[in-house]
Amino acid sequence: MLKRLLVVAFGLSLFIVPLGLLGQPTNNSQDEEAIRSTATLYRDAFNRGDAQALAALFAENGENIDQTGFLLHGREAIAKAFEKFFTQHKGAKIEINIQSIDLPQANLAVETGTTQTTAPGAPSPIGAQYTATHVKHDGKWLLQSVHEAPLPPPSNYQQLKELEWLIGNWVDEEVPTEKTSQRVALVVHTLCHWSANRDFLVRKFTAAVNNQIVTTGMQHIAWYAPTKSIRSWTFDSDGSITVGEWRKKGTQWVVKSTETTRTGETAEETEILTRDTANIHTWQIVDRTLNGKPQPNLVVKVRRLNN
DSSP states (O other): OOOOOOOOOSOOOTTOOOOOOOOOOSSOOHHHHHHHHHHHHHHHHHHHTOHHHHHTTEEEEEEEEOTTOOEEESHHHHHHHHHHHHHHSTTOEEEEEEEEEEEEETTEEEEEEEEEEEOTTOSSOEEEEEEEEEEEETTEEEEEEEEEEEOOOOOSHHHHGGGGGGOEEEEEEEOOOTTTTTSOOOEEEEEEEEOGGGOEEEEEEEEEETTEEEEEEEEEEEEEGGGTEEEEEEEETTSOEEEEEEEEETTEEEEEEEEEOTTSOEEEEEEEEEEOSSSEEEEEEEEEEETTEEOOOEEEEEEEOOO
C-alpha cells in the first residue's frame, strides 16, 4: 500500500472590568508616560476599591465592554458599576501588563495588554486581554473606551511552529529512478492547516496511481507531552494507522514511523523531509520494512500549489 503522508470561569459579575495599563516604558515620550501614569492610577484605584477615582480616568462619554459583551456607556454608569462590583467583591485586586502602546495621531493612543484579577474566596484568578483607546482632552489623556476579551486558551503552537511551513496545498510527484522510470509515478495531493487554537497540524491527503485514487487519509501532528516530542498519527482509508516520532536534525526533519495495517501486519520506515525552498521540499522514505522484510525506498519532490 502507498505510504501515508505526514493536523466567564470566575464570575466577578457583569461588571468585571479589570482593564489597566502597566509595564515598563519603551521610550521617553511624554504622552506614553502619561498613559502609563493613567495605568498606575487605574490599578491603584481598583485595588483600593475606589469606584469614583477609577471612573474619573474615563472621558465623560467613555465606554467599557466586558468579556461578556456588556456595555457601560458614560462615566456615571461606569462609576455605578464599579461601586456595585467593589461592594460584592471586597478586596479584589488587579495585575496589569501592557503589551503595546501606539500613538497613530497626536490626540489618540491605542493600548493593548493583559490583566489578571483576583478576589477573596474566588476559586482562581481570571485573566483577560484588552484594547484601550485613549484620547487627549485639554492636554489630559482620558480613557475613551476599554474593550475586554477572554484570554486565548493554552496552545502547543510554540512547540509546533517550526513545522508551520507545511501549511498549504501540496502535490507530490515520485522522482523516477532506474527501477521506477518505466511505470507511472505516485501522485499525492495534501492540504495542511492548523486546527482550532493551533494545537495540531492537520494534513488531509489523496494518493493516486494512473489517475486512480488508491487511498485517502488524515494525519494529526501534535506535541506529545509525556515524551516532550512531536508525534503524528495517520489514519488511512485502508484501515491502517501510522504513528510517527518527529525529530529535527539540522535543516531536516526525521520521522521514525510504525504502521499497523488492518490485518495486523507491521511496517516500519524513516521519513526525511528536507526543505529545498519556500515552495519545494524533498520527502524521502528509507529503511522500509514490512513484517521485517526490506522494501524499496522512495524519493518524492513536493511542491506547493498556488491555490
